[in-house]
Amino acid sequence: MCNTFISGATGKVGRILIEKILEDSDLKLVGGSASRDSNYLGKDLGSLLGKDNLNINIIKDISGANDIDLIIDFSRPQHSIEALKFARKENVPMVIGTTGFNKVELNEINEISKEIPLLIAPNTSLGMALFKKILDHSKEVIDIASSLEIHEHHHKEKKDKPSGTAINLKKQLKRISTNKDIQIVSIREGNAPGAHTLKMSFEDETLEISHKAKDRSLFAKGAIIAGKWLKDKPPGSYTMQDIYS
Numbered sequence: 083m084c085n086t087f088i089s090g091a092t093g094k095v096g097r098i099l100i101e102k103i104l105e106d107s108d109l110k111l112v113g114g115s116a117s118r119d120s121n122y123l124g125k126d127l128g129s130l131l132g133k134d135n136l137n138i139n140i141i142k143d144i145s146g147a148n149d150i151d152l153i154i155d156f157s158r159p160q161h162s163i164e165a166l167k168f169a170r171k172e173n174v175p176m177v178i179g180t181t182g183f184n185k186v187e188l189n190e191i192n193e194i195s196k197e198i199p200l201l202i203a204p205n206t207s208l209g210m211a212l213f214k215k216i217l218d219h220s221k222e223v224i225d226i227a228s229s230l231e232i233h234e235h236h237h238k239e240k241k242d243k244p245s246g247t248a249i250n251l252k253k254q255l256k257r258i259s260t261n262k263d264i265q266i267v268s269i270r271e272g273n274a275p276g277a278h279t280l281k282m283s284f285e286d287e288t289l290e291i292s293h294k295a296k297d298r299s300l301f302a303k304g305a306i307i308a309g310k311w312l313k314d315k316p317p318g319s320y321t322m323q324d325i326y327s
Contacts, residue, residue: 083108083109083110084108084109084110084151084152084309084310084313085110085112085149085150085151085152086103086109086110086111086112086150086151086152086153086154086309087112087113087114087115087144087147087150087152087153087154088100088103088111088113088114088115088153088154088155088156089114089115089144089153089154089155089156089157089161089162089165090115090116090155090156090157090158090161090162090180091114091115091116091127091130091140092114092116092120092122092130092140093156093157094298095156095179095298095301095302095305096114096156096157097130097131098298098299098301098302099154099156099302099305099306100114100127100130100131101131101302102299102302102303102306103306104136106306108310109152109306109309109310111127111136111138112138112147112149112150113138113141113144113147113150114127114138114140114141115140115141115142115143115144115147115157115161115165116140116141116142116157117142117157117158117161118142120140120142122140123140123141123142124139124140125139125140126138126139126140127139127140143164144164144165144168145164145168147168150172150174151174151175151313152174152175152176152177152309152312152313153165153168153169153174153175153176153177154176154177154179154305154306154309155176155177155178155179155180156179156180156301156305157180158180158182159180159182159183159184159187161180162178162180162183162187163187163190163191166178166190166191166194166200167194169194169198169200170194170197170198173197173198174198175198175199175200175201175309175312175313175315176198176199176200176201176312177201177203177206177305177308177309177312178191178200178201178202178203179203179204179206179301179305180246181204181242181245181246181247181249182241182242182246183246192319195317195318195319196317196318197317198317199312199313199315199316199317199318199320200312200317200318200319200320201308201309201311201312201319201320201321201322201324202319202320202321203304203305203308203321203322204245204246204247204249204250205246205247205250205276205278205301205322206300206301206302206304206305206307206308206322207293207295207300207301207304207322208300208304208307208322208326209293209295209300210247210278210293210322211304211321211322211323211325211326212326213251213278213291213293214251214254214322214323215323215326216291217251217254217255217258217280217291218254218258218323221258221259223282223289224255224258224259224261224282225259225260225261226284227261227282227283227284227289228263228283228284228285229261229263229265229282229283230255230259230261230263230264230265230280230281230282230283231264231265231266231267231280231281231283232244232248232251232252232255232264232265232266232267232278232279232280232281233266233267233269233277233278233279233281234247234248234266234267234268234269234276234277234278234279235268235269235271235274235276235277236268236269236270236274236275236276236277237270237271237272237273237274237275238270238271238272238273240270243268243270244266244268245268245276245278247276247278248266248268248278249266251278251280252264252266255280274295275295275296275297275298275300275301276294276295277292277293277294277295278292278293278294279291279292279293280292304322307325308322308325311325
């Protein structure tokens, strides 16, 4: 049984994680945290789902938690870094699904990944992992495109723009391709969980590769798959593609 803590338990994905972990016979939910300005601090995790009390109160500081084997984080950058420092101190594997980190925070994440198993995934879905694998095997096609555009569409409440997934896709394209003309087009409207399309323009035609999330539960499911895979790995920085390699 893997004692699992959710950093960012009150968020959209965090609430789904509570439900999925409770249903998983390999995992045991032992705690959850929220930001310091959350109205849910001190309340029982079960109340987030309209269920009976789980006798686990929502806390603001993960340092007050005990007996954790795995941390899954879908919070805010500052909160993620606090959880990450705790993970390093206690030698706990951690899955980071949070996006919007600045350069300083990304450097800190990179340094800590040398000490603990750390899986960083702006998008924890199986589909996006396969999307990226397709790109890795499409260098010759990408190189001859006259331009590349990443179009991403998320719900109106998403704070980071462009999304972490779009930024990550752009970094991957720059790494595998000589084509440096890469634009990101971001849309924030409605309740869309997330859609990403790579448009490759050629002289008389356009080729598109797309991924569309139908429900946020797929991010929670992917994070749980990632956590189970990660917990026995040596220190290092991992991605969702590593799981499906």
